[in-house]
Amino acid sequence: MNQTNPLRAILSVAWKDLQVILKxxxxxxxxxxxxxxxxxxxxxxxxxxxxxxxxxITLPIAVVNQDDGLYGPQITKVLGEIEGFKVTTxxxxxxxxxxxxxxxxxxxxxxxxxxxxxxxxxxPSEIQVLIxxxxxxxxxxxxxxxxxxxxxAVLVGELSYGIRTLLADYTPYQQADSAxxxxxxxxxxxxxxxxxxxxQSDPWVRVQAVTSTGKDLVIVPDNLFAMVVPSFxxxxxxxxxxxxxxxxxxxxxxxxxxxxxxxxxxxWTIIAGKMLAFVVIVIAQVALIFGGANxxxxxxxxxxxxxxxxxxxxxxxxxxxxxxxxAAISKTDRQAxxxxxxLGFILSALGGCFAFGVVPLYKSGGTPELITRFIPHSYALRxxxxxxxxxxxxxxxxxxxxxxxxxxxxxxxVAAWRFRYE
Amino acid sequence: xxxxxxxTKKDLKVILKxxxxxxxxxxxxxxxxxIYSILAGLAxxxxxxxxxxxxxxxxxxxxxxxxxxxxxxxxxxxxxxxGYRVETTSQSDAEQRLKLLKIQRYLLIPANFSDDLAQGxxxxxxxxxxxxxxxxxxxxxxxxxxxxxxxxxxxxxxLDGIRQMGEMQAGNPASQEAFPVEKTMAQAKSQFEHxxxxxxxxxxxxxxxxxxxxxxxxxxxxxSIVPGMSVLFVFLxxxxxxxxxxxxRKLGSLRRLVSAPLKRWELLIGKMxxxxxxxxxxxxxxxxxxxxxxxLLGIGKLGVxxxxxxxxxxxxxxxxxxxSLGIMISSLAxxxxxxxxxxxxxxxxxxxxxxxxxxxxxxxxxxxxxxxSRLVPQSWAIRAYYDILARGTxxxxxxxxxxxxLLFSAIFFFIGLRRFKFE
Numbered sequence: 001m002n003q004t005n006p007l008r009a010i011l012s013v014a015w016k017d018l019q020v021i022l023k024x025x026x027x028x029x030x031x032x033x034x035x036x037x038x039x040x041x042x043x044x045x046x047x048x049x050x051x052x053x054x055x056x057i058t059l060p061i062a063v064v065n066q067d068d069g070l071y072g073p074q075i076t077k078v079l080g081e082i083e084g085f086k087v088t089t090x091x092x093x094x095x096x097x098x099x100x101x102x103x104x105x106x107x108x109x110x111x112x113x114x115x116x117x118x119x120x121x122x123x124p125s126e127i128q129v130l131i132x133x134x135x136x137x138x139x140x141x142x143x144x145x146x147x148x149x150x151x152x153a154v155l156v157g158e159l160s161y162g163i164r165t166l167l168a169d170y171t172p173y174q175q176a177d178s179a180x181x182x183x184x185x186x187x188x189x190x191x192x193x194x195x196x197x198x199x200q201s202d203p204w205v206r207v208q209a210v211t212s213t214g215k216d217l218v219i220v221p222d223n224l225f226a227m228v229v230p231s232f233x234x235x236x237x238x239x240x241x242x243x244x245x246x247x248x249x250x251x252x253x254x255x256x257x258x259x260x261x262x263x264x265x266x267x268w269t270i271i272a273g274k275m276l277a278f279v280v281i282v283i284a285q286v287a288l289i290f291g292g293a294n295x296x297x298x299x300x301x302x303x304x305x306x307x308x309x310x311x312x313x314x315x316x317x318x319x320x321x322x323x324x325x326x327a328a329i330s331k332t333d334r335q336a337x338x339x340x341x342x343l344g345f346i347l348s349a350l351g352g353c354f355a356f357g358v359v360p361l362y363k364s365g366g367t368p369e370l371i372t373r374f375i376p377h378s379y380a381l382r383x384x385x386x387x388x389x390x391x392x393x394x395x396x397x398x399x400x401x402x403x404x405x406x407x408x409x410x411x412x413x414v415a416a417w418r419f420r421y422e
Numbered sequence: 423x424x425x426x427x428x429x430t431k432k433d434l435k436v437i438l439k440x441x442x443x444x445x446x447x448x449x450x451x452x453x454x455x456x457i458y459s460i461l462a463g464l465a466x467x468x469x470x471x472x473x474x475x476x477x478x479x480x481x482x483x484x485x486x487x488x489x490x491x492x493x494x495x496x497x498x499x500x501x502x503x504x505g506y507r508v509e510t511t512s513q514s515d516a517e518q519r520l521k522l523l524k525i526q527r528y529l530l531i532p533a534n535f536s537d538d539l540a541q542g543x544x545x546x547x548x549x550x551x552x553x554x555x556x557x558x559x560x561x562x563x564x565x566x567x568x569x570x571x572x573x574x575x576x577x578x579x580x581l582d583g584i585r586q587m588g589e590m591q592a593g594n595p596a597s598q599e600a601f602p603v604e605k606t607m608a609q610a611k612s613q614f615e616h617x618x619x620x621x622x623x624x625x626x627x628x629x630x631x632x633x634x635x636x637x638x639x640x641x642x643x644x645x646s647i648v649p650g651m652s653v654l655f656v657f658l659x660x661x662x663x664x665x666x667x668x669x670x671r672k673l674g675s676l677r678r679l680v681s682a683p684l685k686r687w688e689l690l691i692g693k694m695x696x697x698x699x700x701x702x703x704x705x706x707x708x709x710x711x712x713x714x715x716x717x718l719l720g721i722g723k724l725g726v727x728x729x730x731x732x733x734x735x736x737x738x739x740x741x742x743x744x745x746s747l748g749i750m751i752s753s754l755a756x757x758x759x760x761x762x763x764x765x766x767x768x769x770x771x772x773x774x775x776x777x778x779x780x781x782x783x784x785x786x787x788x789x790x791x792x793x794x795s796r797l798v799p800q801s802w803a804i805r806a807y808y809d810i811l812a813r814g815t816x817x818x819x820x821x822x823x824x825x826x827x828l829l830f831s832a833i834f835f836f837i838g839l840r841r842f843k844f845e
Binding site (some may be wrong): 025026028030033038044049057084101119124125128141143147148150158162167184190195198203210212217320335346349356361363365 | 441442445448449453454455457461478479503504505506516518519521522523526527539544546547549550551552553554555556557560561562564565566567568571573574575576580583585586587590591594595596597600601605606609610613617621622624625626627628629630631682688749757758760761762764766770774782784785787788793805826
């Protein structure tokens with residue numbers, strides 16, 4: 001018998017299937033509409049959330065200075081200079097408490113009367129911080145910050161008391177004339193200033209803020225869509241599994257598969273044609289969604305279109321391979337549909353398509369990351385991540401492409417073993 | 423009445439045989455809740471099981487000098503300073519958490535901290551930040567740690583200051599011997615000890631007492647995920663209703679029913695009742711699952727709030743709204759594709775907008791979505807459940823939400839009745 005050229009056979013089967021698929025609006029909605037909408041919604045909300053957490057917030061606080069000495073005004077001034085504080089000065093503690101109660105300010109700092117006097121005569125005093133309970137989480141850091149602000153005053157009070165005490169215990173000092181005593185007081189003041197300055201510039205306990213330089217830190221992408229869009233695209237790309245398997249089984253149930261098999265072409269070309277049709281759908285899906293996200297949300301596409309294309313094709317093959325396998329192990333089209341649906345959700349969850357926060361599962365280390373290694377989705381996600389977020393090139397994603405193709409092959413082998421042509 | 427019940431019995435039998443419907447109704451929700459809870463638990467660092475009454479920010483400290491005399495005191499001071507809850511851990515754990523951005527920064531206390539301070543040598547503490555850490559947060563922590571460090575090193579500051587004073591007195595007969603080393607040290611020590619019990623300037627914090635009932639600020643997974651998921655899947659059941667009716671129409675059995683001596687509304691209600699009952703069962707299954715399985719995973723326990731009656735009535739109203747929606751979809755959709763794809767898709771999107779997948783406070787940040795979310799019944803359903811389960815309110819407080827749901831039900835049913843093709 002004269003057999004048709006296999007390539008032509010594949011193409012004509014694929015063309016026929018594509019026409020059938022394109023008529024199924026429900027399917028197109030799932031593959032293209034849902035990931036687009038979800039990407040847009042999740043991306044917008046998460047981006048907003050990240051921007052909020054990165055943004056500096058201003059903490060409105062009230063300060064009531066009742067001290068008429070040196071330190072009260074100084075403390076008020078320093079508080080006003082702290083970036084992130086918006087300081088309102090009020091006259092009475094009652095007015096401050098009122099503002100805290102109404103959540104107009106997060107906290108009120110009450111500097112007591114006679115603070116300077118007390119510090120200079122080594123008498124304890126108390127600065128009270130009133131905190132708004134509804135904003136306690138933020139406001140609670142204010143006492144800690146205040147501690148640093150008052151530390152120069154504390155040092156001066158302590159140090160001059162120490163010097164005073166020791167001098168008072170020293171007979172020649174007590175017998176010295178008042179001019180000498182005043183001279184010593186002036187020196188004590190100079191020492192105080194020197195120590196305060198030393199504490200600012202060269203403290204005993206220096207606290208240094210450094211940025212970690214660990215090389216495998218998970219970095220939040222500047223454009224969060226580069227993370228969210230591939231997640232949903234991969235997730236819904238694998239939703240073709242149920243549709244494809246159901247489609248194949250329907251053909252078998254309705255007898256059209258048999259008819260196709262009697263046509264003068266090798267059996268495998270029917271399968272290859274079907275797979276081609278679905279791979280084309282996946283490619284179209286990725287192209288449409290990524291292209292749209294690039295246009296609308298400036299989502300980066302990386303620097304290697306070739307790598308992006310290869311990865312997409314490999315993902316399409318893995319998904320269609322899985323579809324074939326589901327078809328081979330299911331008995332009815334309904335069953336295949338349901339299996340595909342459940343697999344679609346479970347595998348995308350385990351593979352890392354749902355990201356809570358900014359660290360996807362496939363980067364999260366430990367057992368969860370290990371689990372993702374067994375799921376084809378994660379290799380597609382990892383590849384898109386490398387290309388679009390980290391800006392890597394073709395060579396870097398070849399392993400991911402390879403693993404996806406390996407999955408495709410594995411699924412197809414199982415399918416070939418179990419599928420009944422009839 | 424009897425007619426309606428007969429229809430109901432028949433439909434229940436049919437649906438229970440349908441595996442796909444069974445999957446949608448019971449298996450998917452449970453699987454989804456399980457996956458979602460586990461993932462969210464992983465992301466939030468699994469601290470969700472214990473109720474956090476401590477509103478202070480977590481400060482992870484790596485103490486390389488655990489036996490140091492000064493370090494314990496320093497960390498206690500830091501914990502007491504106000505804003506931060508100190509948690510010590512190993513450096514590898516801190517690095518791992520920093521790497522995954524579970525924490526934005528950690529404080530590193532060097533191994534020589536106590537020894538160097540005891541010998542009067544300066545030491546350096548490091549706050550190690552993730553590159554994405556909030557700059558302002560780092561600055562606040564820096565100030566707080568600095569403040570505590572000043573207290574810790576007060577003795578050294580005094581010693582140094584008095585020594586300097588002594589050096590200046592060389593040749594001054596009135597004071598050259600006033601600052602001998604031992605006396606200076608004793609003085610500095612005594613002042614330092616005194617400052618620990620009676621600081622020269624104490625900072626006291628008073629959190630104003632709360633007047634109104636506090637809204638739960640911590641997000642308990644079971645009370646946020648389970649209601650959202652139940653609502654999502656309860657409304658997805660609407661598509662199942664629509665598909666069932668569509669198939670009856672396709673097979674012609676609907677026509678036979680129409681020719682039976684039944685009023686139209688009887689027929690519609692007869693179609694709705696079994697689904698409504700099934701949806702109630704679905705809700706019960708989901709909540710049972712939430713109550714029994716989630717605690718095993720350490721994800722918090724799900725109850726039915728403080729008013730079981732409020733929970734039961736809310737569940738019934740939600741089920742009614744979903745069932746009416748199903749009737750409307752079946753009367754508007756023309757093909758099976760429309761029912762399967764379009765209605766499922768719209769239900770997922772509506773569920774999302776209503777707050778089933780992300781907490782609604784995140785959605786409400788964006789004004790447009792905030793408006794849209796109010797236009798879907800899911801948001802009212804989730805709000806009602808959330809009020810009952812998380813805030814422990816009674817029936818009266820959720821009446822506005824229930825009213826909105828009933829309004830939605832009435833609109834859906836009315837459109838369904840008008841447009842339903844009895845054929």
